[in-house]
Amino acid sequence: PSASPSSAPTPLPPPALQPTYLGCFRDTGSDRALSIRIPGKMSLDKCISTCYSSGYKYAGRQYKGECYCGNSGYDKHGASNSCNACDSANVGGWKSCVYELFKEITMSPTMNPTSTPTTGPTVGPSANPSASPTSVPTTSALPTISASPTSAPITSALPTMENPSASPSS
DSSP: OOHHHHHTTSSOOOGGGOOEEEEEEEOOSSSOSSOEEESSOOOHHHHHHHHHHTTOSEEEEETTTEEEEESSOTTTTOBOSOOOOTTSSOOOTTEEEEEEOOOSTTHHHHHHHHHGGGSGGGHHHHTOTTHHHHHHHHHHHHHHHHHHHHHHHHHHHHHHHHHHHHHHHO
């Protein structure tokens, strides 16, 4: 039972929030690009997951598994093109593989479809008086059609059921 909670922080964020690799960026010891250091040596997945679950926008992994989190400043010392593989044992000194964990732009397209049904063109066709009388006969025709098939099976089922039932009861 205790093994299950320990393995929970390891997975990456949900697929909709997969991190975006921003690149390799320089860092300094006196003025960190991402100011929050997560203690211990971490894999890339664990670093990303920890920063994500702590609510930070960026995660950076550097040197031998050092993990840094923050909401801004990842690029304040400039880009570097000499990072080793981001998931390797040693990314490199004074440089970070940086990932964006949250994208604010993603929320805007989600809100646009919500405003589309609110538009007024739907009211225009409803205002036509000829549309209302047309739908009234259509509505009354539906119950008439439904009643006919419903009464037919009930009527034929009653005599059929009484004959077989009468034999075993007697």
